[in-house]
Amino acid sequence: MTYQHRELAAGKWNRLSFAEQMANVGSEVERTIAWKVKEQPEYSRRAFERALELLDLTIADAKNRTRLRELLRVREALADHFAFDNIYQSSHEAWQRYFRFFLMAARGNR
Numbered sequence: 001m002t003y004q005h006r007e008l009a010a011g012k013w014n015r016l017s018f019a020e021q022m023a024n025v026g027s028e029v030e031r032t033i034a035w036k037v038k039e040q041p042e043y044s045r046r047a048f049e050r051a052l053e054l055l056d057l058t059i060a061d062a063k064n065r066t067r068l069r070e071l072l073r074v075r076e077a078l079a080d081h082f083a084f085d086n087i088y089q090s091s092h093e094a095w096q097r098y099f100r101f102f103l104m105a106a107r108g109n110r
Contacts, residue, residue, distance in 0.1 A: 013057045018067065019105035021058045025051055026099025032082060033092045048082050074098075 013021065028051035035044035052075065058064055059071045081090045 013054075014061050014063070017106065018058075018064055019102050019108075021054070021061070021064075022099065022102035023106040025054045025058065026102055028054060029078070029095055029099055033096070036082075036092075044082075048078075051078065 016024070028047050031047035032044050032051060035041075035047055055071065055075050055078070059068065059075070064071060077088050077090055078095070080086055080088050081095065
């Protein structure tokens with residue numbers, strides 16, 4: 001598999017805390033939303049793919065095993081919102097709120 005985030009995929013990702021990992025996923029989700037609002041579907045798609053890649057790295061990180069249910073649901077709901085029919089009826093604002101908590105937690109850990 002070819003990774004956009006090669007250094008992170010090579011092991012650096014696993015050294016980040018869970019909050020830092022999710023804050024980084026959230027940054028890519030923010031970019032996805034921003035490009036979507038600017039009506040730049042290709043840039044939005046690329047940002048979404050990077051978000052999924054980071055989320056997949058988070059899912060694969062052994063320290064996050066106890067959070068697997070939540071992480072897999074987040075992945076499913078993100079895909080539903082950005083790539084499919086949004087049957088869960090999530091919104092850009094809801095995703096921004098969800099990931100904002102991780103950003104605040106990650107900043108608090110520094």
